[in-house]
Amino acid sequence: MNHLELETLLNTKLSSGAIKDYCPNGLQIEGKTEITKIVTGVTASQALIEKAIEREADAILVHHGYFWKGEPEPIRGMKGNRIRSLMKHDINLYGYHLPLDVHPELGNNAELARLLDVEVKGGLESKEPSIALYGELKEPMLGTAFAQKITRVLNRKPLHITPEIGDSLIKTVGWCTGGGQDYIELAAQHHLDAFISGEISERTTYTARERNIHYFSAGHHATERYGIKALGEWVAREFGLDVEFIDIDNPV
Structure with missing residues (x-):
């Protein structure tokens, strides 16, 4: 599936354009054009990115993505490492926050x-x-x-x-x-x-x-595992893509 087509399908399903949020919802980091393998998880942490790289995923779909309102803008440190890893491996990152909550x-x-x-x-x-x-x-x-x-x-x-x-x-x-x-x-x-x-x-x-x-x-983390998991299962069921949910442990 084309990466922009997937974004349109997700945006439509979650009505993301109708919900005011404090981060961008949709495609946050653009990677390869064609998507067949997707990894889903709660947060786009470095650990989840590394798992996606191991699985040779074309995209990561999360609840907690990047570019939050009020966060420092420079792409450096932890933020730089994450984005560098995604771009080096040509992985798309999709994030849906409040649209997935509600x-x-x-x-x-x-x-x-x-x-x-x-x-x-x-x-x-x-x-x-x-x-x-x-x-x-x-x-x-x-x-x-x-x-x-x-x-x-x-x-x-x-x-x-x-x-x-x-x-x-x-x-x-x-x-x-x-x-x-x-x-x-x-x-x-x-x-x-x-x-x-x-x-x-x-x-x-x-x-x-x-x-x-x-x-x-x-x-x-524990209360928000299941929305992103359900969204990934919907994508797999409706469009025949290979989707894998990976739970990176978080005690908070």
Whole structure:
């Protein structure tokens, strides 16, 4: 497949042009014209690039790419090494950030809900699409039991902050993968029983305790493995390309 054709197909599927972001979405580093082998992963780290080189991949497709708003512009140091490696081996880099977070079918939030058996009811924000969602557990359970389920599903033990009322039954849940911890305030305003995100801030602990809401910090990387994996599987299924998901371990 032509590399620009693939970008058009991805942009269309994820409606990337309609979503305001703080990084460019789409083809970020241009490589060879024809693509047959794609490596997908959460972040375009040097380790993922090296794996793609080993696999003789024509393209890398990630959730966390390059050129973030406010980052230093010079291409040097770690940033220079990454881009140099891609260009030396003629590898295309595609990155999709918020469009992949919010996609209702393949997105990070949608995939997390599917994995944790949560029925999506809507967005926590009034705008569309909402970055954070809420829904209901198909099987209500105590907070300690839900923490154990997250551990099994994501292969990562979450940090569980219990509310001041102690362990209690969870029926309704809000969530935002990655660095979405501050949406806990909206979750509390919706009177939800629990909120899940990837990262946690110092202030999040007190919000959870004082607003009587269970909070689970399940890891930025761990909560965002599944959107990019699903996107790659869609590309393989729809267009017959060889796509391989590679998970570079990250404890955060």
